[in-house]
Amino acid sequence: MTFRTAALGALVLLTTALAHATNHTRVLFIMADDLRPELGCYGSAAVTPHLDALARSGTLFRRAYCQQAVCNPSRSSMLTGLRPGTLGLYVNGTHFRELKPDVLTLPLWMKQHGYTTRCVGKIFHNWHTKEHGDPRSWSAPEFLHYANHGDDVPQVTGTLPPNFASLSGNLRQYGKVPLCECREVPDEAYYDGRVAAEAVRVLGEVKDQPFFLAVGFWKPHAPFNAPKKYWDLYQRDKLPAYNPARPAAAPEIAFHQSTEILGPVENQKQPTAEQAAEMRHGYYAGISYLDAQLGKVIAALEHHGLRDSTLIVFSGDHGYHIGEHGLWAKTTNFELDARVPLIIAPPKAKQAGTSTDALVEMLDLFPTVTALCGLPDAPGMEGVSLVPVLKDPKSTVKEAAYTQHPRPPYPDRSPRAKPxxxxxxxxxxxxxxxxxxxxxxxxxxxxxxxxxxxxxxxxxxxxxxxxxxxxxxxxxxxxxxxxxxxxx
Structure with a gap:
């Protein structure tokens, strides 16, 4: 073979590869942690300009529901397209592959069909062991998928600025950090700033390939420790009022003891009105912090000229209570825990800026993403494609949405634990x-x-x-x- 022939052959291969990459719909899959639909585009007082802009470029789902309101079961269900009962998974401490070793995941299916799959941040819930990401789902090692929320200590150069959040300081410590923390630090001092920076870097690395990039932000999950500039977006006394009363005639089993926020029952202190207001303020600040980090990632996508060839999916893993019903955090079947934000923005969406009241479930995301990318249906899916709703926001694909949750709310962490x-x-x-x-x-x-x-x-x-x-x-x-x- 002559040099000229070899060079021409190499050029053909390169041209074919570039055409292959160009013709694929890229996927930016973004997930938030403990975020209920508390966004400006949902009518909330939350300051979320980047998510509001994303909603204007796609379809906002007003009635999207998780399958179990706690991180691991919800994320495992969403990313496998299977219900918690099918997986047999109801706890945070069990990896889904301990129960279903060969189960398909959305990123694995994308990888098997020619995509470069990358994970930045918390996508699968596997902080309980460093080794338990899901290596087979990804084309390269995961970044900051392993961590504990209570270890999110601000990393700064020099002296750590003072904490302006003090009312909740004597309520409890959240791991290694205060339950509420308001310091003048850069975004990268905490997990989510570093997740955004790495996601921007990875986008530059994979921009010429068909990619499935999953970006998992850790906020607004507690501790409530966004940088001070995000707290400053809100006046605490102007935040929406809430009703701490329990629903009349509701059974005791419907509730829980809010131990994630208030600590062990034997040591709990009920928050004062001022402390509750500070925690609510911190939750809103975390939402705006998350929104700003998401904005950096989408800006990088636009910088590389990829916005018109990229499907963007944004969702929460489940909802949250911030004092309503006398509850803090999640693990109920109430609407505030079951309902999640969901925005799907296909490339050059024909129904951009629309919203829908169609009932949908988070396990519908797997078949929806694959359908929008023109891939074969994965076997065994329990969700359905939402493409009909994206084409016609007034249409429906199911009569109902289902959520479940065990009692006790955190059963034994052993793999075969039963509630x-x-x-x-x-x-x-x-x-x-x-x-x-x-x-x-x-x-x-x-x-x-x-x-x-x-x-x-x-x-x-x-x-x-x-x-x-x-x-x-x-x-x-x-x-x-x-x-x-x-x-x-």
Missing amino acids: EVMGVSVRTPTLRYTEWRDFESGSVVASELYDHSREDPEMNNTVAHPVSAVALEQARQLLYRQFPPQQR
Whole structure:
């Protein structure tokens, strides 16, 4: 072979590779931690200009629901397209591959179909062991996927600036840091600033390839420690009021003891009104901090000229309580924990700037992403593609969305741990119906019904006196379709 022939052959291969990369829809998959739909584009007081802009370029889902309101089960379900019950996974401390060693994940399926797959930040929930990312899903080692929220100590050069958040200082310490922390430090002092910086770097590295880049931000999860400039976006006394009352007639099993925020029950101090206000302020600050980091990543995408060839998906892993119902954090089946923000912005979206009230579930993301990228359907998916809704925001793809959560809310961390009671919940367009079932016998120990056609829907459990017995029975039958009652 002559040098000229070899050179021409190499040029053809390079041209083919570049065309292959150009023709692929790239994917930027961004996830937030403990973020309920508290964004400006959802009508919230939160300052989120970058997410609001993203919503204007795609479709905002107003009724998106997680499958279990705690990190590991929710993320594992979302990224495998399987329900927690199918995975047998209800706890944070068990890696999904301990239970299903060969299960497909969304990034693995993308990798098997020619994509470079990269992970920056918290995507799979595996902080409990350094080795337990999911190496087979990624084309290169993960970055900052392993950490503990309580270890997010600000990293600065020189003397650490003072903490202007002090009211919650005597409530409890959150790992190695205060529960609330407000310091004049750069964004990169905390995890999410470094996640954004690495995501920008990785984009430069993979920009000429078909890529699936997953960027997992750690905020607004506690501790509430965004840099001070994000706290300064809000006046604490102007933040929306909240109702700490429990829903009337709600069963005790529907609640939990908020130990993630308030600490062990035996040492708990109930927050004063001022302390609660500071934590709520910190939660909003964390949202704005997250938004700013996301903005850096999307700006880098635009800098490389990739925005018009990239599918952007943004979601939370589950919702959150910041004092409502007397609860802090997650692990319930209430709407505030089950509902999540979801924005899908396909390249050159024809329905840009729209929103939809279609009921959707987070396990629908796997088949949606693959469909938008023109890939074959992965086998065994329990979710459905949301492409019909992206084409017509008034359309629907399912009658109901389902969430479940065990009691105790944090069962034993062993791989085969079983809860004592499982709460299974169905959300229809107008109702949320929940049954709490003994995990062994299936007997119903409590039930709830909330009317979401009301202005303040989850403040009165009406299951004993429903407005419509027919509507209740319809919701019950929808619940039984997904979670059949055991034979007694």
